[in-house]
Amino acid sequence: MxxxxxxxxxxxxxxxxxxxxxxxxxxxxxxxxxxxxxxxxxxxxxxxxxxxxxxxxxxxxxxxxxxxxxxxxxxxxxxxxxxxxxxxxxxxxxxxxxxxxxxxxxxxxxxxxxxxxxxxxxxxxxxxxxxxxxxxxxxxxxxxxxxxxxxxxxxxxxxxxxxxxxxxxxxxxxxxxxxxxxxxxxxxxPYHLIRDEHDGIPLGLSSRQSLASTLDREADELLTLTRQSFDELHRLFGIRYPFGDYHQAFVPEFNAGAMENPGCVTLRDPLLFEGASTRADRSFRANIVAHEMAHQWFGNIVTPKWWDDLWLNESFAEYMGLRVITDATEYVDGPLHDSYARRTWGITADQRPTTHPVAGNAAPDALSALQNFDGISYARGSNVLRQLARRLGDDAFLGGVREHFELHRFGNATMHDLFASWERAGGASLDGFVKDWLLTPGADRIELDRAAGVVRRTSPAAYPADRRHDLVVATHGPDGWTQRSFVVDGPVTPLDAGDTPVLLDATETTWAVSPPDPLTLAALPDLAPAMTDPQLRATMWNSVRLGLFEAVITPAQVADLLATAPPVEDTADGARNLLPWVLETVLPLAPAGSTERFHAAVRAAAERAETGSELQLSAFRATVLSSVDPAELERWAAGEALPEGIDGDSDLRWKARHRLAEIGATDRAALDAALDAERSGSTTVHHARAVSSLPTTEAKEFAWARATGEVSVPNYEVKAAGAGLWRAGQQQVTAPFAAAYFEELDAILGAHQGWVQGDVVEAYFPITHLDDATEAATAAALERDLPGAVRRRLADRFDELRRRRAVQ
Structure with a gap:
């Protein structure tokens, strides 16, 4: 209950x-x-x-x-x-x-x-x-x-x-x-322990013994980040960390990125990077480290009274974490990597029928609050706080925060308490800002009407708002891309772009959907390869991703851009980054031959990249995951015939095995043997996904047994098997399981609880079956009495199914 x-x-x-x-x-x-x-x-x-x-x-x-x-x-x-x-x-x-x-x-x-x-x-x-x-x-x-x-x-x-x-x-x-x-x-x-100290604060790091050498290797960077973040947070807040020791425990099978427990933060241990890692990977980790440290003040010293103010914890920590690593650590490019990893996660959530306000959700019970623990709470909330800090100025913004900590030290407070402190510090009412940005859901659409010579701003019909957008517009001319400030403060704002390509919100300072107009989109395959500004490239790709999501751009148009400017500059391959989006969403919907064109493009990118560089690693990972050559994949899976500069680590070898499984060029016995030769927490998860990706009924039954609880395995393996179950081109094999998902939904829900229950509902949804039967079955399931978090995940999958059908 x-x-x-x-x-x-x-x-x-x-x-x-x-x-x-x-x-x-x-x-x-x-x-x-x-x-x-x-x-x-x-x-x-x-x-x-x-x-x-x-x-x-x-x-x-x-x-x-x-x-x-x-x-x-x-x-x-x-x-x-x-x-x-x-x-x-x-x-x-x-x-x-x-x-x-x-x-x-x-x-x-x-x-x-x-x-x-x-x-x-x-x-x-x-x-x-x-x-x-x-x-x-x-x-x-x-x-x-x-x-x-x-x-x-x-x-x-x-x-x-x-x-x-x-x-x-x-x-x-x-x-x-x-x-x-x-x-x-x-x-x-029997954790491996490292101790240190900084500014009178005892510090600790721990991991499983099997990761001891990895923790030893990573400890200097982690401790440096911790020291730098403490110094900056003490400077910003003027209040010392009050919880004694600060221990960071890297633990197995952790659902979230991390949890801000005072004195003992727990983090998922894949963040220790056993194999090759890129600057984007490390920037993401640095952001998590600083995010959890910011929570020690916002969340731990002052805690929300009820779960509908949970956004204050996460939005504030998200904003402060990124600010701290940008200003006080080596990760000055944190906002760039954040653009790839977080922005579309938040905006797509804000565009779905399940959108909700950042604040004031009035969650009636604890579990219903959990469903709002999403990209809106993190990414949109962080963006709104960044806008508020610009509006108030740093002195008033931080002054209000310090007052809030002092007034409610070790107690509880509400959003209204915090905004009262900001209003006292800034000397002006924030009611309008709160109404439009925090209490009204949905992202505005900002689009160029080239013929009319204007930018049009619209908000969702169900959630009207009057938001001012301070942004930067980039235009391409004879001298390349130029950028200038631009303000959208009404439904129509003049902008005469002529016939030049334009990217709105070029630095992603505001919160809006701004897909490229047809002229710009047509020009991007030629312009993107020479686009040298890293943030502008991130903005371009995010605008294209949102354009496909909104069905104003076709998979064929995205495939043309992938063939000339593959997005290997996003060197992380996390679930929200570009490479998984390309492989899981775009290419299965794109015209025949698109995967081969993408493979050729990323192979060429890997070949021309500097040996040993992150771009080479990113491009080669994409090369492996898009290959259809079994012999070549077998060599890579064995760590052989790799390009100079590429380390055939466990992660890369399992990527090759996963791709072999997808194309049906390996079998269960070979995957089992590979696991037996290298058994660890990470390889067990890789194995679950690879086995489930095989195009056989037996492989899909392997995955299904984990969905229904017939076989009980830890949470990471359950999700990995679900990810492998639904592979493009395998619909004939997976059709019985697509039907079983709805027929056995009660068994699936009964086999899991809490956080994992929602994850399983999402991971095992038959997203590759873009047909009337799946749509009708989902609609019928949503008519049932379902737990709140389950309903939210299922409704989001339903929305995604319909969007993919719209661009199919």
Whole structure:
């Protein structure tokens, strides 16, 4: 049962929590652990409840009196309280999880060692300890942990070794400053540890032992980023980091990029880059490091009262993280890489029927709030805050933030509290800005009407707004591209472009859809190869991506541009970057021969790139993933016949195997043998995707068993199998599974929970079946009573299906 806002408001009105004392024993068994929680609190005379989600509940003591454990229902224990001080003790056996939430227990395929970490975000905390699980009932935490004697334990406060007994060791942590329940974590296992210090703050890094050499190699850069970010955040905020140690734990099978737990940030361990990495990869990681550090102030010192202000956490950390790495670290080009990785993620979300305001979503319950944890909260919110900082000026912007931290230190606040501080600092009302940019969803469309000599601004009919756009316009003439400032402050703004190509919002300062007009689009295949401004190239590609998304550009037109100017300058291959978009969206929709043209273009780009450069690596990755030559792919999969400057690391070899699987030029036995020869956390995930990509019924059944829970594997493998299931050109093999997705949707939902449930709904949706039957089945499924996060993911897939059909 998801906590409703009304329930949370009532509980906060009658309770004041003094402290939590949590005792965890992680040595019981491989699947369960013991949890004993003591909560001290004051209450009014009232009836309320405590949240706990155990495997089995053993004891409930309220003020020393035993309560019947059978009162537990749907994760809640009813409490009938008199006015005054109380002590509640809850003893339970809890279950370890492998979906990235609660207390996640992972077995490293490389060496069989077990690792544990806590992810309490949203509603997962009660599966670790009993609590009043809502963001505005903050309290100090003390924790005692019993673990195997050779394990390391870290958490929200420095862990003290309390002594060993036989094969176990006790650790004590805290008390902490007041924390929200969703920040509480413990990281335990035979982790490899690196310690350092900066400006009086103890620093730590940890990883699985199988990644120890990688962490050792990466530690200097990570610690340098941490030091630089601390210095800049202290300078900007004027308030020192208040949570003691600052530990960054790189943990396995983590759902998000990272989680800002005070004192102990958890990050997904693929960010340690076992193989080749590019500056774009490292810029993305630097942004995450600084983003989580910014959260220590915005989110951790001051926490939203309710989940509909979660955007404040993420938008602010997104804005500050990018600002910090740009101004205070070597990643001065962070905004460029951010353009490729984040902008279209946010704008496409803002254009779908499921769009929502950045702020003021009035989420009725905790789980429905999770569905708004998306590109709008991150990318659009960050863009809006950047605009606000320009509008107010840095002194007023940062002055308002500092006041906000001081007024609500270790407490809770709302958006209105923050904007009141900004209005006091800036001396002017922000009501209009808030209404148009934060409370009204949907992105404006800014388009050039060349014949009329104007730029037209329109907002979605369902969400009218009157937004001013301060942007830069780039035009191409005899001397190349030139840029100038331009203001769009009405439905029509004069701009006489003549017959020159134009890119609107050339530096992506505002938030709008600005696809290239027909003349510009026709010229881009000739102009783009000579476009030397990196940001202008990013803007061009983002405008083209959004043009295809809006069906004002055809796949054939994109394919023409790919053939002359393949986007290898985006050197990251994350899910939101250009290469996956080209391979997964554009080429399957483009005319016959487009993949071959793209392959020839990226091969040529790799050949002319500087040996050992990031451009060479990026272009060669694209070469591998678009090849149809089995013999060549086999050599690359073996690490042989690679161009000079290219390292045949594990990631590249598995890219070749994945492509071999897609084109049906390998088999399950060969993929299994490759995994056996190099078993690790990352290769296990690669293997799941490659096997699922084979064009055979058996391979698709392999994936389907993971969707329905028939085979239980960790979250990364579940998603990877879903990604491999739907391959272009395999519709004849996947047709039964496209039908089964809707027929067995209940089984799919029942097999997963929380974050992963939504991921599975998205990953296993039959997106390659662009037909009436899939559209009708999706529409029918959306008529059902579905969990909020599931409905959101399914509705977004429905929108994507219809958009792809529109440009098919």
């Amino acid at each position: 998801s906590l409703t806002r009304a329930e949370a408001e009532h509980r906060a009105s009658v309770l004041t929590v003094s402290s939590y004392d949590v005792d965890l024993d992680l040595t019981l068994a491989e699947d369960v652990f013991a949890s004993r929680t003591t909560i001290r609190f004051r209450s009014e005379a009232a009836t309320t409840f405590v949240d706990v989600k155990p495997r089995s509940l053993h004891a409930l003591l309220l003020d020393g009196q035993r309560l019947d454990v059978d009162v537990l229902a749907e994760g809640r224990v009813r409490l009938d309280l008199g006015a005054g001080e109380h002590e509640l003790v809850v003893e339970a056996t809890m279950g370890f999880r492998n979906d990235g939430e609660g207390l996640h227990r992972s077995i490293d395929p490389a060496d069989g060692r077990a690792y544990v970490y806590g992810m309490s975000f949203m509603d997962a905390a009660p599966s670790v300890f009993a609590c009043f699980d809502q963001p505005d009932l903050k309290a100090p935490y003390s924790m005692r942990v019993t673990a195997p004697a050779d394990w390391l334990v870290v958490g929200n406060a420095p862990a003290r070794d309390a002594g060993s007994e036989g094969a176990t060791r006790r650790w004590e942590l805290g008390p902490t400053p007041p924390l929200a329940t969703y920040f509480v974590t413990v990281v335990a296992g």
